[in-house]
Amino acid sequence: MLGAIGLDEGQESAYRALVTLGAAEVSDLAHRLTLPVPQTERALRGLERHGLAARSSARPGRWVAAPPGVALGALLTRRRQGLEQAEEAAALLAREYRAEEAEPAVHDLVEVVEGASAVAHRFHQLRLGARKEFCALVTGWPGDVAGPDDGPEDGAPVRGVGHRVVIERESLALPGGVREASSALARGERVRVTERVPTRLVVADGTLAMVPLTAQGAEPAALVVHAPGLLQSLTGLFEAVWRESLPLRLGATGAAEEAGGTPDATDLEVLSLLLAGMTDASVAKHLELGLRTVQRRVKGLMEEAGVTTRLQLGWHARERGWVAR
Structure with missing residues (x-):
């Protein structure tokens, strides 16, 4: 829960225990956490760097918890400020990128990504970076878009981003196919079914697209498309398949x-x-x-x-x- 503000699992456990006790000897805290004393000491020093714990001046070897409302509030404020600065930097870089993109070189319009790990990582970037809509044509369910061994890192769509997915009919007959479809629909994704999709494809916000370069079973490689003309064609391909596919509905809603x-x-x-x-x-x-x-x-x-x-x-x-x- 506190990993978002920079605490690892051991530090969070130590802080929670220390808050409950108010103050404790290292040995007592280690016993409570069922951890070795050296590991507990490292966790306490980490909390000290974050301002969440301090050594007792009255009793050497004893640690005191900082009040959560004050200490955690300060960490949250610093993290928010850091995120705001990162957002400003990202917006500035985006403006600079658009300015340079006015006359892009031909070789900058497409990007070749090779290797299962690189393809999966790029897929996740497109999916998590989408701000309006993420569209996909898939031949399996659901990891076949990202690569043979890599599915999405997080099944839940980004809040506020629409998801439209077209799957092949045979995907429902795969082990867990109906369960995966039900989960996608429960997450708010719109799913349609067709006999066969022409190619695997993902499109993020109509500004980036990704298509495979290799046949299934070969070393994965993909093409990331930036070119407006190609993007328009690939987006049109998705929309054509979407229109001709049958909406999938599982369960009672609506x-x-x-x-x-x-x-x-x-x-x-x-x-x-x-x-x-x-x-x-x-x-x-x-x-x-x-x-x-x-x-x-x-x-x-x-x-x-x-x-x-x-x-x-x-x-x-x-x-x-x-x-x-």
């Missing part, structure tokens, strides 16, 4: 549940997965339902919609708002 006579949460999950192209057996497996239960629910949906075929059910579900448009 207006469809609020109106009377609409399917329940499980019905909507079954319907959404069927519309995404999964078979009855696959839906039953992923939702941990019996095959006959799935078929019975589909029959009930058809009766509710007053239709006789599944094709008619799909059309009716879209018209009635049972699936996200």
